[in-house]
Amino acid sequence: QINGERLWDSLMEMAKIGATEKGGCRRLALTDLDKQGRELYIKWAKEAGCSVTVDEIGNIFCVRPGTAMSLPPVGTGSHLDTQPSGGKFDGVFGVLSGLEVVRSLNDHGIETKHPIEISVWTNEEGSRFAPAMMGSGVVSGRFALQEILDKVDVDGLRLGDELERIGFAGDVPAGNRQYHAFFETHIEQGPYLEAEEKQIGVVTGGQGQRWFNAVIKGQESHAGTTPMHLRTDALLASTQLIQKVEAIAKAHKPGCGTVGFVQVTPNSRNTIPGEVSMSIDLRHPIDEELTQMDAELKAFVKELCEERGVEIDLDPFWYYEPIAFDENCISAVRGATQDLGYSHMDIIAGAGHDACYVSDFAPTSMIFTPCLNGISHNEIESTTPEECEAGCSVLLNAMVRMAEG
Amino acid sequence: QINGERLWDSLMEMAKIGATEKGGCRRLALTDLDKQGRELYIKWAKEAGCSVTVDEIGNIFCVRPGTAMSLPPVGTGSHLDTQPSGGKFDGVFGVLSGLEVVRSLNDHGIETKHPIEISVWTNEEGSRFAPAMMGSGVVSGRFALQEILDKVDVDGLRLGDELERIGFAGDVPAGNRQYHAFFETHIEQGPYLEAEEKQIGVVTGGQGQRWFNAVIKGQESHAGTTPMHLRTDALLASTQLIQKVEAIAKAHKPGCGTVGFVQVTPNSRNTIPGEVSMSIDLRHPIDEELTQMDAELKAFVKELCEERGVEIDLDPFWYYEPIAFDENCISAVRGATQDLGYSHMDIIAGAGHDACYVSDFAPTSMIFTPCLNGISHNEIESTTPEECEAGCSVLLNAMVRMAEG
Ligand SMILES: NC(=O)NCCC(=O)O
Ligand SMILES: NC(=O)NCCC(=O)O
Numbered sequence: 001q002i003n004g005e006r007l008w009d010s011l012m013e014m015a016k017i018g019a020t021e022k023g024g025c026r027r028l029a030l031t032d033l034d035k036q037g038r039e040l041y042i043k044w045a046k047e048a049g050c051s052v053t054v055d056e057i058g059n060i061f062c063v064r065p066g067t068a069m070s071l072p073p074v075g076t077g078s079h080l081d082t083q084p085s086g087g088k089f090d091g092v093f094g095v096l097s098g099l100e101v102v103r104s105l106n107d108h109g110i111e112t113k114h115p116i117e118i119s120v121w122t123n124e125e126g127s128r129f130a131p132a133m134m135g136s137g138v139v140s141g142r143f144a145l146q147e148i149l150d151k152v153d154v155d156g157l158r159l160g161d162e163l164e165r166i167g168f169a170g171d172v173p174a175g176n177r178q179y180h181a182f183f184e185t186h187i188e189q190g191p192y193l194e195a196e197e198k199q200i201g202v203v204t205g206g207q208g209q210r211w212f213n214a215v216i217k218g219q220e221s222h223a224g225t226t227p228m229h230l231r232t233d234a235l236l237a238s239t240q241l242i243q244k245v246e247a248i249a250k251a252h253k254p255g256c257g258t259v260g261f262v263q264v265t266p267n268s269r270n271t272i273p274g275e276v277s278m279s280i281d282l283r284h285p286i287d288e289e290l291t292q293m294d295a296e297l298k299a300f301v302k303e304l305c306e307e308r309g310v311e312i313d314l315d316p317f318w319y320y321e322p323i324a325f326d327e328n329c330i331s332a333v334r335g336a337t338q339d340l341g342y343s344h345m346d347i348i349a350g351a352g353h354d355a356c357y358v359s360d361f362a363p364t365s366m367i368f369t370p371c372l373n374g375i376s377h378n379e380i381e382s383t384t385p386e387e388c389e390a391g392c393s394v395l396l397n398a399m400v401r402m403a404e405g
Numbered sequence: 406q407i408n409g410e411r412l413w414d415s416l417m418e419m420a421k422i423g424a425t426e427k428g429g430c431r432r433l434a435l436t437d438l439d440k441q442g443r444e445l446y447i448k449w450a451k452e453a454g455c456s457v458t459v460d461e462i463g464n465i466f467c468v469r470p471g472t473a474m475s476l477p478p479v480g481t482g483s484h485l486d487t488q489p490s491g492g493k494f495d496g497v498f499g500v501l502s503g504l505e506v507v508r509s510l511n512d513h514g515i516e517t518k519h520p521i522e523i524s525v526w527t528n529e530e531g532s533r534f535a536p537a538m539m540g541s542g543v544v545s546g547r548f549a550l551q552e553i554l555d556k557v558d559v560d561g562l563r564l565g566d567e568l569e570r571i572g573f574a575g576d577v578p579a580g581n582r583q584y585h586a587f588f589e590t591h592i593e594q595g596p597y598l599e600a601e602e603k604q605i606g607v608v609t610g611g612q613g614q615r616w617f618n619a620v621i622k623g624q625e626s627h628a629g630t631t632p633m634h635l636r637t638d639a640l641l642a643s644t645q646l647i648q649k650v651e652a653i654a655k656a657h658k659p660g661c662g663t664v665g666f667v668q669v670t671p672n673s674r675n676t677i678p679g680e681v682s683m684s685i686d687l688r689h690p691i692d693e694e695l696t697q698m699d700a701e702l703k704a705f706v707k708e709l710c711e712e713r714g715v716e717i718d719l720d721p722f723w724y725y726e727p728i729a730f731d732e733n734c735i736s737a738v739r740g741a742t743q744d745l746g747y748s749h750m751d752i753i754a755g756a757g758h759d760a761c762y763v764s765d766f767a768p769t770s771m772i773f774t775p776c777l778n779g780i781s782h783n784e785i786e787s788t789t790p791e792e793c794e795a796g797c798s799v800l801l802n803a804m805v806r807m808a809e810g
Contacts, residue, residue, distance in 0.1 A: 083671065083673050083675075083676050084671040084672070084673050084676075085625060085670075085671040085673075085676070085679070125673075125675070126674065126675060127673040127674065127675065127676070130674060132675065188630070189627045189629075189630040190627070190630030190631065190632075191631075191632070191635060207629070209629070211674070219780075219783070220490060220782055220783040220784075221779075221780055221781065221782060221783055222594045222595065222755070222756060222780075222781040222782040222783075223661060223663035223665055223686045223688075223782070224594075224612070224614070224661055224663075224686070224688050224755040224756040224757065225593070225594040225595030225661075225754075225755030225756050225779070225781065226595065226596075226661070226755075226779065226780075227595075227596070227659060227661075228651065228654050228655050228658075228660075228661065228662070230596060230779070233651075233663075235647060235664060235665075235667065236647060236648065236651055238644075239643075239644035239645075239647045239648050240644075240648075242640060242641060242644045243641065243644050243645075246633065246638075246641055249633050250633050253633075254632060255633075256628060256629055256630075256631070256632075256633065257633070258628035258638075258674075258675070258677055259640060259678075260628055260640075260669075260672070260673050260674040260675055260676050260677065260678060261669065261672050261673060261674040262640065262667060262669045262672065262678075263672075264665075264666065264667045265490075266488065266489035266490040267489070267665070267666050267667065267668075268488050268489050268490075268530075268532040268665050268666060268782070269531065269532065269535060269616070269663075269665040269666040269684035269686055270488075270530070270531060270532065270537065270663070270665055270686055270756075270782065271488055271489075271490070271532070271665050271782040271783075272663055272665065272782070273664075273665060273667075274490070274783070279674035281628050281629070281674055281675055283628075283629050349630075350627070350629040350630030350631075351627060351629040351630050351675075352629065374626075374630070374631065374635070375624070375626055375627075375631075376626070376627040376630065377625055377626060377627040377628070377673070377675065377676040377677070378624070378625040378626055378627075378676075378679070379625075
């Protein structure tokens with residue numbers, strides 16, 4: 001019922017903005033490329049007859065009217081920003097699936113009782129500016145607007161200034177949105193659907209996350225003249241912390257623990273590193289386990305300071321507990337999948353998604369589709385037109401069900 | 406006989422160029438600040454009556470004529486470049502001690518048979534461009550000029566272009582220099598003189614060094630959705646390599662092993678690192694031990710590739726064997742120290758110095774002075790006017806001895 005070819009063509013067209021040599025995408029939040037991606041999308045949404053508004057944190061809302069405009073919309077959406085070396089589908093697939101739903105409804109002259117709304121949430125990736133899911137987090141009330149506008153990237157550029165610069169500091173107050181129901185389509189980004197040979201993941205919830213910044217302080221000194229036993233090497237201390245993050249995760253299956261960002265100071269080959277800044281990302285689907293992982297990390301940091309004589313500042317700047325999606329929305333997705341005859345399984349989201357924060361204030365669930373070898377946050381991230389078509393068809397079906405209800 | 410106050414004032418004046426908040430110096434090789442430092446020094450040298458020439462690799466040679474101009478000069482010198490967060494004395498002390506020797510000879514109207522030459526060697530630190538001691542290395546013939554001109558920094562800027570840009574690509578052919586004798590004064594940069602309460606280190610040689618670049622390749626993937634056992638995390642592999650470098654050094658006392666530079670790609674907190682570039686610096690005063698350290702490193706790299714499923718490219722791009730300085734020059738330094746009544750000890754240089762390469766083609770040795778807590782390559786690097794005066798007095802005495810001979 002949806003036009004899979006058109007969906008795929010739009011995905012490929014959007015992927016040209018920030019295209020990388022290895023076939024991926026680099027379209028970091030609030031850069032000129034993000035601006036280009038947003039503008040292309042808005043052009044398409046207007047051509048499809050949508051009205052467009054932008055809120056104070058740069059979220060874009062495109063609405064296709066319902067027959068009863070006073071009713072809250074049935075929403076769908078995701079994000080257009082990518083990782084520094086990201087793929088063509090993470091986020092974009094969810095946004096353009098929403099667009100394809102509207103285009104298909106237009107094609108078939110179908111009117112819905114509830115309006116249909118497609119949202120593009122600002123900085124979902126949390127890579128250039130941390131934490132992730134900022135746009136949906138501000139709307140849900142998890143983050144204070146001003147605090148988020150004041151975040152800076154690694155070069156010290158302020159989020160609020162970048163938002164102004166690319167022309168997406170909108171005037172709609174960020175917050176107070178209502179949805180009759182909300183669905184987000186996304187590639188799984190993990191290996192389970194492929195391993196189980198399922199076309200659709202019916203997402204029942206998302207795992208909890210704890211993000212930290214750690215700064216380890218040792219003492220700079222000469223690499224050739226400082227005897228090994230007189231060193232306070234911040235990098236060596238950091239290696240133990242990085243390994244501990246892995247060990248904690250492995251001890252709490254199926255938890256994850258990752259250090260993705262490291263910055264060494266002064267980063268000179270013949271100077272013993274005096275300071276290391278790093279990120280820590282801990283995840284678990286069960287909150288008690290995540291709490292324990294957090295406790296183990298903190299205890300180890302104390303031990304490490306004593307063992308290596310370093311100072312460590314551990315800043316636990318982001319936490320959210322595991323999310324359970326809405327039973328009705330989950331059923332709508334499962335029902336649509338069955339009606340369309342796709343193979344499916346229930347699944348928990350390993351990544352954070354805007355839907356996790358939307359579920360704070362609206363009945364929500366998600367639709368997952370497989371991706372090649374379960375690889376995402378990589379330029380080689382890959383999926384097929386058929387897999388995208390399946391996910392988008394389920395989305396259309398679930399949304400129309402809800403938009404009539 | 407030298408003017409300690411004038412020497413100290415010049416050190417403090419030079420330290421203003423690139424002064425850092427914490428009282429150190431950041432005057433990286435071939436930057437605008439390096440240019441400023443070079444120009445101030447040339448102004449001073451000209452005021453002291455020296456002729457000035459610059460060679461193709463940017464080394465500066467300032468000559469005070471001798472009574473027999475056809476004789477090769479007695480040389481001294483060091484470098485003006487610093488670490489990214491370096492101190493006020495590393496290198497600069499050696500250059501300005503040379504200047505103070507000339508100024509003192511002028512004050513006292515002393516003529517020498519051999520000319521006196523002060524050299525400033527380009528990029529001794531090896532921090533912005535690796536390896537270290539480039540200027541002296543080109544003159545000694547250890548490095549090919551063109552190869553060095555083609556080196557690039559971390560931003561891809563070419564050394565030859567930077568040399569042109571700051572106006573120090575000279576026309577004197579780099580090489581073919583002759584010295585009757587050469588002495589370099591330098592702060593020890595290590596803890597031994599202080600621990601033994603000696604004023605002067607009579608440097609008998611320098612330890613050997615092996616420098617490597619290592620690139621570790623894993624696979625980028627999502628931090629929240631990639632199960633721990635399916636990861637190929639380049640950063641985790643690098644932590645083991647960094648720890649191994651420490652372990653190798655500790656097993657070969659008094660060897661040193663350091664990783665000072667690390668760059669993570671894509672360096673995004675929720676992406677498993679796909680690539681890590683790092684430096685490795687191994688040192689030992691005994692060549693056989695250094696060879697063994699090298700072998701252990703290479704064996705471990707092989708093991709690590711198997712254990713973690715990563716690819717590692719290990720490039721051993723720089724090696725020089727331990728250096729023994731010239732017996733006559735060592736005796737000249739020891740004799741001068743004794744004549745002046747300073748406490749002293751023999752010592753091996755832990756750092757690389759331009760004198761190590763000059764000793765390839767001229768009788769050479771070095772004079773060390775203490776530095777506070779043995780700390781160098783740090784903004785808090787510190788010494789006293791008295792310690793500097795002692796080192797410079799020994800230099801004058803040793804040079805004059807040789808310049809008469
Ligand atoms: N979907 C996605 O990759 N989100 C980024 C936030 C996270 O790290 O989970
Ligand atoms: N003197 C000094 O710090 N030289 C830098 C080269 C080295 O790392 O040894």
